[in-house]
Amino acid sequence: MQANEALKNFLDNGDAIFQNVSIDCVIFGFHQNQLKVLVLTFKNTDKRSLPGGFVFRDEGINDAAQRILQERTGLHDIYLEQFCTFGQADRAISKVHRDTMQAIGIELPDDHWVLGRFLSVGYYALVDFSKVVLTTGILDEDYHWYDIHRVPPLILDHNHITRKALETLRLMLDYKLIGFNLLPEMFTMSELQALYETILDKKLLRANFQRKMLSLEILERVDKKWTGGAHKAPYLYRFDPRRAAAFLERE
Amino acid sequence: MQANEALKNFLDNGDAIFQNVSIDCVIFGFHQNQLKVLVLTFKNTDKRSLPGGFVFRDEGINDAAQRILQERTGLHDIYLEQFCTFGQADRAISKVHRDTMQAIGIELPDDHWVLGRFLSVGYYALVDFSKVVLTTGILDEDYHWYDIHRVPPLILDHNHITRKALETLRLMLDYKLIGFNLLPEMFTMSELQALYETILDKKLLRANFQRKMLSLEILERVDKKWTGGAHKAPYLYRFDPRRAAAFLERE
Numbered sequence A, B: 001m002q003a004n005e006a007l008k009n010f011l012d013n014g015d016a017i018f019q020n021v022s023i024d025c026v027i028f029g030f031h032q033n034q035l036k037v038l039v040l041t042f043k044n045t046d047k048r049s050l051p052g053g054f055v056f057r058d059e060g061i062n063d064a065a066q067r068i069l070q071e072r073t074g075l076h077d078i079y080l081e082q083f084c085t086f087g088q089a090d091r092a093i094s095k096v097h098r099d100t101m102q103a104i105g106i107e108l109p110d111d112h113w114v115l116g117r118f119l120s121v122g123y124y125a126l127v128d129f130s131k132v133v134l135t136t137g138i139l140d141e142d143y144h145w146y147d148i149h150r151v152p153p154l155i156l157d158h159n160h161i162t163r164k165a166l167e168t169l170r171l172m173l174d175y176k177l178i179g180f181n182l183l184p185e186m187f188t189m190s191e192l193q194a195l196y197e198t199i200l201d202k203k204l205l206r207a208n209f210q211r212k213m214l215s216l217e218i219l220e221r222v223d224k225k226w227t228g229g230a231h232k233a234p235y236l237y238r239f240d241p242r243r244a245a246a247f248l249e250r251e
Helices: A002-012 A061-073 A094-102 A158-175 A189-200 A206-215 A241-250 B002-012 B061-073 B094-102 B158-175 B189-200 B206-215 B241-250
Strands: A017-031 A034-042 A052-056 A079-086 A119-126 A140-147 A186-188 A219-224 A235-239 B017-031 B034-042 B052-056 B079-086 B119-126 B140-147 B186-188 B219-224 B235-239
Touching: A017 A061, A017 A158, A017 B017, A034 A189, A052 A061, A061 A079, A061 A119, A079 A158, A079 B079, A119 A158, A119 B119, A158 A189, A186 A189, A189 A206, A189 A235, B017 B061, B017 B158, B034 B189, B052 B061, B061 B079, B061 B119, B079 B158, B119 B158, B158 B189, B186 B189, B189 B206, B189 B235
Parallel strands: A017 A119, B017 B119
Antiparallel strands: A017 A034, A017 A052, A034 A140, A079 A119, A186 A235, A219 A235, B017 B034, B017 B052, B034 B140, B079 B119, B186 B235, B219 B235
């Protein structure tokens, strides 16, 4: 009930909001060789959506995206990029919002600001899966990580937004060397290769991949991984952002 | 005076507009080995800006961008891509608009919709310079093509928007093979190389460039260019969009 009060206050206070604009976030994580996307489920419904939110009147859109992601994941300094803005003429969330509000006992008048046409600015985020501590919002009951190949039907154009984010991630993987944001601090070469193979959705030749990665001179070899076994232990690597910046500068 | 009437009617009719959102277009053309950008000057002022406009309430943002570009350049089927949305908290065009309107004798009340905060969706367009027929809008007096290295100070964040568009063009040049949109239908290999060198702002080795371009198998060799001279005439090429699509599919 406390949450509902907070929501009502928020909805009544439309003047504090930069109206007609929302933020939607495609949060990617990598776990057990799967590329995952964070999806929320609204309370008392089977409606699912990307995490998102509104922009305050005195807040820039990039700041709003950072705030929303921090609130949801508990993480600061998230790798975050704007990738596309979605603004079809009929992009109103009225039907969805009326239903999700009704499901928690709130009735909205027809001319309420939240029921109008919304343009959504899409951001994708890359997080270290192991560090995320999820927090639910006032409307949503639960969060799940879904394999990118098994994302369920989402509200509005959120499935389309998710596909667009994946396209951008694939393109930027080499161009900006951003994949490392999805890994823990130290990783083996085969973990790195599995990440690339999963994102690109294709097999890569082991020797070629290793040669290419080492030739970039952006990895620091740390130590051998202790496996306890008799066979050869793999090296551990750490991504060096300074060297990566220098590499991208040279390109 | 007729134009002013049209403008007044437009400004009074805020309900027809999807408010808080505008479109800004970075229109690139290639001429005499220079990459050029189209810039407009507002009537009776020295204020310059990118061509842009508003979105109608029943119009998608991509459709609005197409419409605005058609109105300005006279071209249909323009190569057009959304690249970034600009939404700083203090991004209000009030000061600029008050001045440009005053310059043509229109006073706006403080709470007029056009004076509020605006989020701008940025698009870049690639046009065949030789085919453009420029049309001025109701606010702007004149258009000029500026070399990308000599763009004058523009209103608001329009210089920043221009730089972002150039960054995206450079990135997409290879990834989407879009450079051909800047050339006439037939061109020589050295014209194509000059285009790439200008966009990337660096010299390329002639033999390497030619080998790489031909290896993509996206060019159709048409005929020798008649130069009238005794020396060897260069081949003319035509870009084959079907083969390019097949190439990008394979990649």
